[in-house]
Amino acid sequence: MPEDSKLPSTDVYAIHGAEPEVLAYAMAKYSRSALNLRDSLAEISSQRAEQFLNTFYFQYGHRSIADLAHIPFAIERLSLLAAISLVDEQRWDGQERSTRYQDFRKSGWYTPANAGPAYTAGVEGLFGAYDRIGAGMLEALQKAIPCPESMKQDAYVRTLKARAFDVARYVLPLATNTSLGQIVNARTLETQVSRLLTSSFGEIRMIGEKLRDAASEPAWNVQHATAAQLVEEAQALDPAFAARLAEQILRPVKTAPTLVKYATPSDYQAKSCNELEHAAHELMDGQPIYPAPVVDLLEDDEPLEVELATSLLYPHCHFSYRQLRGTVGALTEQQRAEIIALGMKHRGRHDELLRAFHSGQGLRFDLLMDIGGFRDMHRHRRCTQLLQGFTDLHGYEQPICPGQPTLEEAGLAADYEASMTAALEAYRQVRDSGTPEAHQTAQYLLPLGMRCRAMFKMDFAEALYISELRSGVAGHFSYRRVAWDMYQAASRRHPALAPYFRVEDVNTPIDLLRR
Template sequence: MSERPTPRPVPQHPENTTEVYAIHGAEPEVLAYAMAKYSRSALTLRESLAEISSQRAEQFLNTFYFQYGHRSIADLAHIPFAVEKLSLLAAICLVDETRWDGQERSTRYQDFRRSGWFTPELATKQRKLYTHAIEDLFKAYDSLSAGMLSALKRAIPQPESMKADSYERTLKARAFDAARYLLPLATNTSLGQIVNARTLETQVSRLLSSPFAEIRDLGTKLRNAASEPAWNAQRDKLEQLAGEGSVAADATTEILNELMPPVRTAPTLVKYAEKNDYQCKSRVELAQAARELMKDAPIYPAPIVDLLDDDEDLEVEIATSLVYPHCHYSYRQLRGAVASLTETRRNELLKLGAVHRGRHDELVRAFNAGHGFRFDILMDIGGFRDMHRHRRCVQLLQEFSDVHGYDEPVCPGQPTLAEAGLGEQYRDAMNAALAAYRTVCDSGEPEAKQSAQYLLPLGMRCRSLFKMDFAEALYIAELRSGIAGHFSYRRVAWEMYQAIATRHPALAGLFRIEDVNVPMDLLKR
C-alpha cells in the first residue's frame, strides 16, 4: 500500500491587508523603474527602491524603453519645471501638448508692463523698427489699462459693503481684460509645468522641430534641464544656513554629499530627443499641398464658431485636417476643395501625412479623427490661449497672421472703448503694429515670417479646429460661459452651446449655461 502524499499547507491570507503610502524623495527615473518592476517582481515598492541604484535604472530604461519600446514606463516619471522669461508665442507652442499640466502668468491679475519682451535676430534697421513697434504697443497697453480703469470707476461706484482694495483689484482685472488685446506675442511670460517623461520627450522633439529659433532654443534648454542637476530647495536652504554660520561648514558638506546628492531628473529618457524629421518634412510638404489645393482662392467669410457636419467621410476629414494647420481657410471651405478631389488624389494626400513617419513616431495630430463634435473657431489670440488649456480634445492651430484682422474688446455691461474715449487710440496702436509686422515680414530677413509674428498683438484673430466628444463640449461651454470668465471666450462658449442646441435640441437642457448677452455685475468674480 503506497504512502499518501503529505498535503501542502494552505497559505493564510490575512483580511484587509491593503497598504497605501505616498512616496517622496526618489529620483523620477528610479521611481519609474521601481513602479515598472511591479510587472516583473513580487517586491514591494519600498523594497524595490531600497535595492535600485540610478545606474540600474538607466540600464533598465535603455533596454525596455528604447530597445523594446515600452514607452508607458516613461509615464511613471513626473518632473516639475520652471520656464521663465519666454515669449507668449513660445509659451503657446510649449504648452501645445494633450498630456500637459501647468500654470502660466495671468494677463488678468498681473501687469505685463514690467515683463520685457523677446527680440529675434534682426538686422539693425529691422531691429530698430521692431523695438519701436513693441515699445509703442506697451505704451498703448499702459494707457488703455489706466483709461479703462478710470472709465470703470466712473460707471461702477464702489458699494459701501465692498472694501476699497477689493474694489480696486476687481476693476483692475476688468481693465486688464481689455488692455491685454494690445500685448504683443513677443511679451515675456513665465510658467510652471509638471509632465511625465514621455510627454517631455515628445515636447522636446516638437520644440526642436519648430521653424522659430526661440522655440528650438527652448527645446534645447528643456532637454538640458532634465539632464543636468535639478535645483533642490532644501539643499539651497542648507547652503544658505551654512553661509550664515548657522550650521558648521564641514557638517553641511557631509549632509549635502550623503543625503542630498545632485539629482538629474530624466537624463536617460530625454537623451535621444532630437529634431523630428517626420514633423519637419510633413510640415513643408503639407503646406505645399495646401497651396496647390486652394490656388490662392479668396478666404470666404465664416462665423465665430462653426459646428461642422457629423456625417462626413473619415477620409475627407483626415485629408482636410492634414492641410488645415498650413493655411488660413476655414475648415468648411477646405473640405469643399478636398471633397472635389478624385479618390486617387485624396488618397495621395492621406499618404503624404504618413510617408515620412519613423519607427517610433506617432502620427501627426491631424489623424486624430472621428470625434462627434468639431468646432472651427475664429477668435482673438488672447481668448484662444484660454481655450487652448482644454486637453481632452484635439486642437489644430493655424499660423498667426494678419489675414483675419483684429477684434475690439466688448463686454456687456462694461464701458466700450468709444465710451471710454479710447477707441481711436486702440485702433491706431493695432494698425501701427500691423504695419510693422508687414514690413518685417517682407524684409527678406532670415526667418522673417516667423520674426514678424512676435509683433502681432493678442487682439489679432486666429483660426483653430477643436474636435471633442459631447461631454467635453458641455464642459467647455459651461465653464467658459461663466460670469467670472473673460468676455472673449464667454462669447465662443455661448456660440458652441447654441450650435449644439440647434442641431441636438434634446441635449440643450443638459447644459447649465450662462447667457453671455445679459449684462453682468462687473464686481462679481
C-alpha cells in the same frame, strides 16, 4: 474560512524623495518582480535605473515607462508666442502668468536676433497703447461703477483693474514676455522637446534645447540652503558624519537624464509639415478666404477619409475647415489617399502619428477668435486641437463686454484703432524685409486682439464642460461669447440635449465687481 481572507489587507502609501527615473523604474518592476515598491526602491540606484531604461525604453520601445516619471519645470521670460507653442501638448499640466491679474508693462519682450528698428518701434508702440488703454479703461470703470459700502477700496480697485486688463490685453504683442510652470511626464517631455526643436522659430528651438538641458543637468533643490546649514553644523561635531550627510542630502539630482537625452528634431514632423504645406498651397492656390463665423460646428456625417485629408492640410493654411473640406471633398478618392499618405510616409518606428490623425470625434468646432481668448481655450486638453499659424489675414476683434464701458465711451477707440493699424504696418514691413526668418519675426508683432483659427474636436462631455466653464460670469468676455456660441450650435444640432447645459447667457449684463 476562505483562503483569500488570510491575505494581508490592501496597502496604500504615498512616496516622497525618489528621483523621477528611479521611481519610474521601480514602478515598471511591478510587471517583472513580486517585490513591493518599498523594497524595489531600496535596492535601485540611479545607475541601475539608467541601464534599465536604456534597454527597455530605447531598445524595446516600452514608451509607457516614461509616463511614470513626472518632472516639474519653471520656464521664465519666454514670449507669449513661444508659450503657446510650449503648452500645445495634449498631456500637459501647468500654469502661466495671467493677463488679467498681472500688469505686463514690466515684463519686457522677446527680440529675435535679426529684428531691426521697425520691430522695436512696433513693440514699443503696442506697450505704450497697453499702458494708456489700461489706465483709461480703469478710470472709465471707476466712473461708471461706484465702490459699494460693503466692499473694501483695495478689493474694489483690484477687481476693476482686472476688468481693465481684460481690455488692455488686446494690444499686447505676441513678443510680450511671460513665465509658466509645468509638470509633465518624461514621455510628454521627450515629445515636447522634439517638437520644439523642430520649430521654424529660433526662440522656440532654443527653449527646446534648454528644456532638454534642464532635465539632464542637476535640478535646483529648494531644500539646498537648509541642507547645507545642517551639514555645516554637523561638520563642527563630526567631520566624517558630515561628509556622509552631505553625500546624501547635497548630492546633485538629475531629473530625467536618460529619458530625454536622445530627444532631437523630428524628421517625421519636419518633412511631413513641409510636404503638407506645399500640398495645401497647391490645392487652394488662388482661392480667397471666405467669411466664416466665430464658431462653426461641422457636420458629423463626414467620411473619415475626407476628414483625415482635410485635417492634415488645415494647420498649414489659413482657410476655414468648411472651405478647405469643400475643395478636398471634390477630389478623387485617389487624390485624397495621396494627401493622407503625405502624413504617413515619413513616420519612423517610434513616431507618434501627427495630431491630425486624431479624427472621428462627434463634435468638431472650427473657431475664429482673438489670440488672447484662444490662449484660454487652448488649455482644454480633453480634445484634439489643430492650430493654424498667426497672420494678419483675419483682422482683429473689438473688446466689447455687455455692461462695461466701451472704448468709445472711455474715449479710447481712436487710440485702439491707431495702435492696431500701426502694429499691422510694422508686421508687414518686417515680414517683407527679406531678412532671415522675417516671416517668423513679424508674427511677434501681432497683438492678442488679432484673430486666429483653430479646430477643436471633442465628445459631448467636453463640449458641455467647455460651454459651462467658459460661459461663466467671472470669465473673460471673449471666450464667454465663444462658449455661448458652442452651446447654441450644439443645441441646434441636438435639441434634446440642450437642457443639460448649465450655461450663463453672455448677452445679459453682469455685475463687474463679481469674481
